[in-house]
Amino acid sequence: MNAEPFFAMAEQVFAHLRGDERLFLSLRSEQSDFVRFNRNRVRQAGALQTQELALTLIEGARQVQASCNLSGDPETDRALILAMLGQLRDRIAHVPDDPYLNISDAPSRSHTELPARLPSVREAVTTLTGLGEGLDLVGIYAAGKIADGLASSLGHRHWHQSTSFNLDWSAYLDSDKAVKDSYSGFDWQPGELDSRLSAQRERLAVMARPVHRIEPGPYRAFLAPAALEELMDLLAWGGFGLRDHRTRQSPLTQLASGERQLHPAVTLLEDNNRGLAPGFIDEGFVKADQVPLITNGRFDTCLADARSAKEYGAEVNAGAEWPESLAMAAGELPSDRVLSTLDTGLYIGNLWYGNWSDRNACRVTGMTRFGTFWVEQGELVAPLAVMRFDDSLYRLLGEQLEQLTRERDLRLSAETYDGRSTASSLLPGILVSSIDLAL
Known part of the structure; x- marks a missing residue:
């Protein structure tokens, strides 16, 4: 879900509020690819797409909350959200005042999309396994888009979206002898990855020497x-x-x-x-x-x-x-x-x-x-x-x-x-x- 469809859906939901009810909708959306490596070969790969919506209904000094996973179909999701709103409305009459309820009454807006340069999953895997040839490389590569949205009946409209990668791995010598590293960010640079793997090879050569023991x-x-x-x-x-x-x-x-x-x-x-x-x-x-x-x-x-x-x-x-x-x-x-x-x-x-x-x-x-x-x-x-x-x-x-x-x-x-x-x-x-x- 992108910003505009989220805000449009929020407006439709807010139209169903009654009296002095206030409603906050918080969205977390993720589209990620995951690849698990063992011995520098792909052992498991998959893709994930999720959208989770949290609802906070406030009336006076009382609040109730609920969350649900969205399907991506606007009609289905809107019906689900309105059903949950009805359930929250039934519950809120039975909860006490919250002495620490604290919300912003001032409408505010923001829209952030962090720039990124990421390779395709195939390209990232090919680069890693090529540069890591000969290493017993074990780790996980995760990459994709994460978005957070906030809309309220008080006029808040916020959207934050980022695309990033995270490669977390160890290169093993034998048993529990290994050198660990990670490479993450918004701009995938094969040269930086090559430099990190080269440093690992040098340290693995040192790791092969007899263990040095010191006193506490x-x-x-x-x-x-x-x-x-x-x-x-x-x-x-x-x-x-x-x-x-x-x-x-x-x-x-x-x-x-x-x-x-x-x-x-x-x-x-x-x-x-x-x-x-x-x-x-x-x-x-x-x-x-x-x-x-x-x-x-x-x-x-x-x-x-x-x-x-x-x-x-x-x-x-x-x-x-x-x-x-x-x-x-x-x-x-x-x-x-x-x-x-x-x-x-x-x-x-x-x-x-x-x-x-x-x-x-x-x-x-x-x-x-x-x-x-x-x-x-x-x-x-x-x-x-x-x-x-x-x-x-x-x-x-x-x-x-x-x-x-x-x-x-x-x-x-x-x-x-x-x-x-x-x-x-x-x-x-x-x-x-x-x-x-x-x-």
């Missing part, structure tokens, strides 16, 4: 953007939400109170201008272009969704109280000088199984896994045995942080649990003087 303790380390992403995902878990801060359940409570601070080079923001996520929310509010979360190492602004904003008297600036389009400011370290600047220590390509070990102290734990190497005199020497780390983000992003890379990696979420995710992050790599390995 502090080690100088470089964390690639993929490893930093794991830490940012943990930080998003309660780190920036207004409700988490007001109830003092946030791991960044000490940062927000001024008791702690991070390295001045650390600046994080919710960059709604860049992300795949739409710039509006289901309640009709329009997101700010950017929300500064941490500025020069100091806590700046919380993310407040509509309900938290109503509860705590704040302005709505997010559809969810975790980053959906996170960006970290770049540093000055060129990526081609990472190993020479590290000199001796750990190159950590990925972190896994992250969790809080002491949430109040912003202390995290997890495992190294694919693509972690021992480095000596600026050269990859040997693969590192799997280790557990346990350290505070106040240290890793604070006094232990030395440099951030000049180049940043755009990382689109590969999650597909409830449709392809529109979350993304733009992250550098970080060089730290020490990370604590627990075992």
Whole structure:
């Protein structure tokens, strides 16, 4: 479904409202191709086309919600929506007032279609398998269009459409020895994919050497953007939400109170201008272009969704109280000088199984896994045995942080649990003087 048919259908539904009823319609539409690879060959391929519509009926201070999957046939879908509206109308008389109901009464409009240059699925598969010849490549390619629409009887008309690809894969040596990478975005460049596969081949050659084992303790380390992403995902878990801060359940409570601070080079923001996520929310509010979360190492602004904003008297600036389009400011370290600047220590390509070990102290734990190497005199020497780390983000992003890379990696979420995710992050790599390995 495109914008105009959606808005036309919404107008027809709104004509059936009674009295002071208000209705919000939120559409999520997806057309995606999926290809699963094993041993650099296609093992499964398929295409998906879905349209899910959510209805929110409001009367006074009461609201009820429902959702349905649309067929694509206008007459069938309109009949289904009107039947659901009748069911919601029957229910709303039996629900209590919602003290945190918060909708935008101001009509607003927007229309965004992000440009993209994607190959056909056949072309993408042919390119990947050709460039990956000889590799035991295992992964998933997903690509296609995602659209979000919002229409309300109050006059909201918003449409956001993006087309993107996401290739998430590992190249295996044997058993659990592998090097992981991902390539995603809006502009498919075979040269970039070739460069990433060439780097994997070089690291697989190092991976074939005897495993290097080290004792637990502090080690100088470089964390690639993929490893930093794991830490940012943990930080998003309660780190920036207004409700988490007001109830003092946030791991960044000490940062927000001024008791702690991070390295001045650390600046994080919710960059709604860049992300795949739409710039509006289901309640009709329009997101700010950017929300500064941490500025020069100091806590700046919380993310407040509509309900938290109503509860705590704040302005709505997010559809969810975790980053959906996170960006970290770049540093000055060129990526081609990472190993020479590290000199001796750990190159950590990925972190896994992250969790809080002491949430109040912003202390995290997890495992190294694919693509972690021992480095000596600026050269990859040997693969590192799997280790557990346990350290505070106040240290890793604070006094232990030395440099951030000049180049940043755009990382689109590969999650597909409830449709392809529109979350993304733009992250550098970080060089730290020490990370604590627990075992």
